[in-house]
Amino acid sequence: MYAQLVDTGLKKVVDPAEMTPEERAFQARVDADVKVEPKDWMPDAYRRTLVRQIQQHAHSEIVGMLPEGNWVTRAPTLKRKAILMAKIQDEGGHGLYLYSAAETLGVSRDDLIDDLHAGKVKYSSIFNYPTLNWADIGAIGWLVDGAAIMNQIPLCRCSYGPYARAMVRICKEESFHQRQGFDIMLSMCRGTPEQKAMAQDSLDRWWWPSLMMFGPPDAESVHSAQSMRWKIKLLSNDELRQRFVDQTVPQAEFLGLTVPDPALRWNEERGHHDIGPIDWSEFQDVLRGHGPCNRDRLRTRKQAWEDGEWVREAAMAHARKRAERAARAAA
Amino acid sequence: MKDTDRFEFLLRFGDSALVLAQRLSEWVGKGPIVEEDIALTNVGLDLVGQARMWLSCAGEVEGRGRDEDALAFRRDAHEFRNALLVEQPNGGYADTMARQFLFDHWHLLALKAMEGSRDERVAAIAAKSAKEVAYHVERSTDWVIRLGDGTDVSHERMQDAIDGLWMFAGELLLPDAVDDAAARAGIGPDLAALASPWREAVGAALAEATIAVPADDWAQRGGRQGRHTEHLGHLLAELQFLQRAYPGAQW
Numbered sequence: 001m002y003a004q005l006v007d008t009g010l011k012k013v014v015d016p017a018e019m020t021p022e023e024r025a026f027q028a029r030v031d032a033d034v035k036v037e038p039k040d041w042m043p044d045a046y047r048r049t050l051v052r053q054i055q056q057h058a059h060s061e062i063v064g065m066l067p068e069g070n071w072v073t074r075a076p077t078l079k080r081k082a083i084l085m086a087k088i089q090d091e092g093g094h095g096l097y098l099y100s101a102a103e104t105l106g107v108s109r110d111d112l113i114d115d116l117h118a119g120k121v122k123y124s125s126i127f128n129y130p131t132l133n134w135a136d137i138g139a140i141g142w143l144v145d146g147a148a149i150m151n152q153i154p155l156c157r158c159s160y161g162p163y164a165r166a167m168v169r170i171c172k173e174e175s176f177h178q179r180q181g182f183d184i185m186l187s188m189c190r191g192t193p194e195q196k197a198m199a200q201d202s203l204d205r206w207w208w209p210s211l212m213m214f215g216p217p218d219a220e221s222v223h224s225a226q227s228m229r230w231k232i233k234l235l236s237n238d239e240l241r242q243r244f245v246d247q248t249v250p251q252a253e254f255l256g257l258t259v260p261d262p263a264l265r266w267n268e269e270r271g272h273h274d275i276g277p278i279d280w281s282e283f284q285d286v287l288r289g290h291g292p293c294n295r296d297r298l299r300t301r302k303q304a305w306e307d308g309e310w311v312r313e314a315a316m317a318h319a320r321k322r323a324e325r326a327a328r329a330a331a
Numbered sequence: 332m333k334d335t336d337r338f339e340f341l342l343r344f345g346d347s348a349l350v351l352a353q354r355l356s357e358w359v360g361k362g363p364i365v366e367e368d369i370a371l372t373n374v375g376l377d378l379v380g381q382a383r384m385w386l387s388c389a390g391e392v393e394g395r396g397r398d399e400d401a402l403a404f405r406r407d408a409h410e411f412r413n414a415l416l417v418e419q420p421n422g423g424y425a426d427t428m429a430r431q432f433l434f435d436h437w438h439l440l441a442l443k444a445m446e447g448s449r450d451e452r453v454a455a456i457a458a459k460s461a462k463e464v465a466y467h468v469e470r471s472t473d474w475v476i477r478l479g480d481g482t483d484v485s486h487e488r489m490q491d492a493i494d495g496l497w498m499f500a501g502e503l504l505l506p507d508a509v510d511d512a513a514a515r516a517g518i519g520p521d522l523a524a525l526a527s528p529w530r531e532a533v534g535a536a537l538a539e540a541t542i543a544v545p546a547d548d549w550a551q552r553g554g555r556q557g558r559h560t561e562h563l564g565h566l567l568a569e570l571q572f573l574q575r576a577y578p579g580a581q582w
Contacts, residue, residue, distance in 0.1 A: 066359075076573035310488070
């Protein structure tokens with residue numbers, strides 16, 4: 001997902017018998033679906049895990065502007081250009097709400113950005129893949145935003161108030177993003193043979209990485225179990241992935257595209273699609289920095305931050321000058 | 332006013348908006364801070380919207396069946412009528428903001444003057460655009476002041492940016508026969524009459540920014556007549572790639 005393999009820092013799920021009275025009271029409130037708010041007491045591990053999860057999500061929004069920015073200057077019509085600019089702008093906005101949500105947990109945005117640039121925290125693996133043709137902009141909306149929504153709709157009900165509320169607004173915008181992505185795919189699939197080929201090529205490249213966005217099966221994961229207990233993760237990775245596959249396969253059929261999985265078939269008994277094995281070694285490689293674009297994405301972000309340093313300093317210096325002048329005028 | 336002149340007149344507004352929007356979209360994901368990334372994209376988005384309105388209108392006036400996309404994506408550089416100022420490369424943040432500032436002040440004055448245009452459609456587009464551009468002016472002016480009166484480094488960069496772009500600002504205020512025809516018909520602004528309020532507004536902001544107004548007022552002209560700098564061809568190569576590579580496709 002936009003946040004993948006979020007580490008709770010715990011070796012096992014906290015046993016209720018070992019909880020302090022404060023922890024027990026906290027868990028009872030979470031169990032009763034009472035939202036946790038910034039000033040409420042919370043276990044350190046809950047706070048740390050949320051910071052990790054929210055900042056991964058925030059960084060993903062910001063880094064995610066780059067693969068789309070790669071085509072914004074080459075959008076094929078003025079209408080598509082306007083829609084893509086609006087979408088990218090939304091993503092910047094999502095990044096901001098999420099950084100703000102993280103800041104309610106006592107961290108600063110600048111520190112989080114430093115962590116990203118130092119390679120200490122990740123962003124979603126999906127943004128380490130390149131956008132090679134215009135249909136990729138459609139595929140990102142349709143598949144990547146589609147996968148993100150699967151995870152984020154449940155998170156609107158998560159236990160941490162600021163995160164849940166940020167998610168409500170984000171989901172509204174994401175569902176528009178997904179529709180515009182599908183609309184691009186539809187135009188391409190109804191277009192010339194070359195356009196249809198671009199759409200197929202795009203699905204071929206984005207299908208498996210999109211499924212990997214949900215993360216490896218986590219039924220056995222201590223971190224997932226603990227995060228579910230805390231209600232900052234609501235469904236398992238495989239459940240979310242299955243929902244996504246079931247939703248997306250008929251859409252691919254409608255587009256007349258072939259999902260690049262020879263093992264894909266409808267399982268009447270389960271009432272779900274079966275898929276072939278996912279190559280998790282590719283996922284691990286991308287997380288380790290060996291995706292096609294890891295180096296470029298991080299370099300671009302760092303460069304933008306470094307190039308902007310004098311601008312940020314000037315803005316601060318000017319604000320100080322104004323404050324001093326106002327103070328002098330008042331004296 | 333002849334339709335050919337009216338077409339030219341509309342292209343000038345549409346093309347300047349389009350080319351500047353294209354420049355701003357090059358910043359996506361690379362701004363100095365996320366808020367600025369969003370704001371730059373927002374201004375760019377306004378300008379794309381304005382370009383669509385002007386170019387659609389131009390296509391209808393021309394009467395040869397060209398829509399906004401045919402005009403945006405299938406004309407060569409010499410057929411573009413944007414001001415030279417807006418095609419200048421982004422450079423650093425000071426250059427981008429100085430370019431925006433010099434253009435925005437002129438843009439707002441021109442749009443305001445056209446709110447009372449005798450061409451109802453021009454008046455409507457101008458009125459809608461002026462609301463957006465009023466915000467652009469505020470924003471770019473704030474940045475010129477902030478960077479001019481910020482640190483030594485930012486001051487120097489803003490002064491360099493204004494010095495470097497000044498010669499491209501002049502043509503905005505120098506009318507030719509098309510502008511004169513539009514003004515006489517009560518459709519377009521009297522550009523010469525914008526010179527004094529433009530100088531006043533720009534001068535006041537530069538003074539607050541502690542930036543010196545360049546002494547040399549020589550103006551490079553030609554953009555609005557189709558004679559561009561070398562930069563425009565590259566910008567169009569990128570903007571028009573898909574429409575050129577796959578002619579006739581619907582996107």
